[in-house]
Amino acid sequence: MKVSKRGILGVGAVAIAASLTLAGCAGGAQEPAKQTGSLTVWVDTERVDALKDAAAAYTEKTGVEVELVGKDNATIKDDFIQQAPTGKGPDIVMGAHDWLGELATNGVVAPLELGDSAGDYLPVALNAATYDGNVYLLPYAVENIAVLRNADLVPEAATSYDDMIAKGKAAGLAQPFVVEQGAEGNPYHLYPFQTAFGAPVFGTTDAGYDASDLQLGNAGGEAFAAWLGTEGKNGNAVFNTDVDGAIAKQAFLDGTAAFWLTGPWNVGSAVDAGINVAIDPVPSPTGDAAQPFAGVKGFLLSAESKNKVAANDFLVNYLGSEDVQLALFEAGHVLPALSSAAEAASADPIIAGFARVGQDAVPMPAIPAMGSVWQFWGIAEAAIINGADPATTWQKLASDVQGAIG
């Protein structure tokens, strides 16, 4: 008797699991009703609330239901690429500009027409939103790294890299500057120094970055490598591959480091820890500007959207409005991409600081060839920091990347 009961419960569980699984495979969501129309928008979970007002306003005006679906930032891109071709994906998805190469190569995004509003965005945002001559992204935020300075320890901004180290040492700190690295390096955070030596990754044409013009291995690149070697383990030991994000953060929060090269995402915890934070440009080791990468966040239109007209309208005319851009700013505290919203947000000195640094920033390349660069870049820099011969390591990096791009 016991047995048969348990068997029934078992089969119940199985059937429930199985039908849910199968129904889940089928996408679950009902097909948008043809008459009223609806839009599905995939949004980073933390920003769902910021979009609620815009969605409600749009529904009220047009009768088009806007369904906001909170998604995990880490899986949103792959989920979108996999689901778009099945027709079950969203109409609009939140994303970053450096996904554009991959998304366009997979044919899952449709070009947008910003029309006359194109001029309302920050130039770097519009530049980043353009891939292969088409605008694919409606930008809402521009993110770049800058130097966070503990103004209680060092009251004045550093004028150069050497000045920064000197000011820090004068304040009695053994390790005044920290930047996150890791066993496989972190080229994103070292890029400002690299550009200061005049070595961008790719050359540029009118259509954007040119994959056939690899600039990484030029003379400037070698000079950067040599400098990195002297600042590495066997030299001044400023850079250390054992310092990861958590360790760098702790050093700054404990006050053992006065300068921290990081992004706006870490400002909150520094302010919360009671540190008097000032935002400075990245101090250059040469006379030239140290240009960080800019990452631009925005919204993309699915190529398989069945409601493209409404989606376009919602994107350009609602998500591109100052109100929405400011609401998204409130949710994430990252500089808005719309010029007027950026100006309003810059009332905050921290945001203004990042915005000032961002004026020098260059969009991170979105071309698929960049994937081949990331693969080798960090590992080579980590090796140089740990004492490998700078010139040969850097040349091997350039030739490996060239080989992988083909």
Next chain:
Amino acid sequence: MADPMIAQRNRHRLRASRMADLASGGPRVLITKIVVLGLVDAIALYAIIVLFLTSQWIVLIAVAAVTIAVNWIYFSRAKLPAKYLTPGLIFLAVFQIFVLLYTGYVALTNYGTGHNGSKEQAVSSLMASALERVEDSPTYPVTVVDQFGELGLLVTDPDGDAFVGTADTPLKEVPNATFDGDKAVAAPGWTSLSFGEVLVRTDEITALAVPFSDDPNDGALRTPDGSSAYLYTSSLEYDEAAGTMTDLNTGVVYSDIGTGAFTSEDGQELLPGWQIVVGLDNFVRAFTEESIRGPLVYVTAWTFVFATVSVATTFFLGLFLAIVFNDMRMRGRKVYRVLMILPYAFPAFLGALIWSGMMNQSFGFINQVLLGGADIPWLTDPTLAKVSVLIVNLWLGFPYMFLVCTGALQSIPEELNEAAAIDGAKPWSVFRLIKLPLLLVSVAPLLIASFAFNFNNFNVIYLLTNGGPRDPSTSIPVGFTDILISMVYKVAFTGQNRDYGLASAFSIIIFVIVAVIAIISFRRTKALEELN
């Protein structure tokens, strides 16, 4: 008629069915059965409705068939074995067989970056991205209009004049259009569409391109949002009959040569392409592609070493501790046992992450605190990293072996021990000749399972070292502690290029390796059983 045999048989049958009734329980059990099956059917029905609405016919049929089968099995009197097996079989089908078959299917395709959807989708995506807005052209306010079911655009040009055109007829001036402000909103003979109507006909409107003039080189007007239009020219032309794409700027012809992308004569591909079945190409690539073949050899060797050593060390440590804590003379055995099991109760991924922090060369707990400021590259030296991985895996894995061995040891009758002692056997001989063989009979299958698990122990490798330190001599991002599965992950998923086809082929190869080893080992185990 009155055959006593038949009467007896009938009586037997009657008794058997009464017993079956009893066995299947009284009315309470019957009610439970009906309620639970009712719930199952309700959920299945809901699933079927959802599936019907989304036109998922194959899944719908599968759900319906399974539901009917389940009802039939559990309402019938007989089929006792089926009642036991059905839940397991359904799970097996959904979570194992389907996954395996699907992986096998993907391994035969070119699914990956650039080959993500159907050919139709690729063509429409290529055409969409080939549109180039005519430089310095203005924004044209438009109203979507309809005449006998044919859509047109009512366009206001920058001078304020109204034009109307359709997909087939270029723009023509409309002299007596109605204006709302500066924008023409209606034209005689045409019905203006409201925004709601525009949305309903989205498909037609996104496809609508109104030629600007008789000269196709002037481009066509398209409206992405139904209220403003822009002038575009296309840089690609698709010839459906010939299956070719022509680049209008360079004149290069890209044709479908059966590789899943439009390819020019000199081998340039237009991406996105589409998914096709490529047969065994992925398996051939797995063994022949230069960049993979080099590291494949030593990664495979290390995978075997990692799995074997992991099983051996965890087993012997677990066994040793089991014997020690099985000794009645030890005090506080229960406390120790709980402590021993802690690493097993701890989520493995958390354990691996903490270990990776503790093994950090300059800041880790081990170097800084335990070794008083030593500078040992636990995770960054090629050889030491392998040792570290094995140590961490030992820490994570021994409690399982400890549990298993404790259970197995306790099931060995104490009399054997006593008998051996009376015969004058020393403790070591008792262990080696009696306990170990008896233990292995029950533990050997678990050792094989443990080997298979460690062979694919992605978590520990990925979280502890991520396969590092990297091997600088190869051109793929493979490191010295990468095992096959983590190498596959890197080959298939690193950077912006996903190659699901190749990754699936590798998964199938790994499956075959593990399956072969398991089958051989199980054969051996059988021999072991017969020996005893």
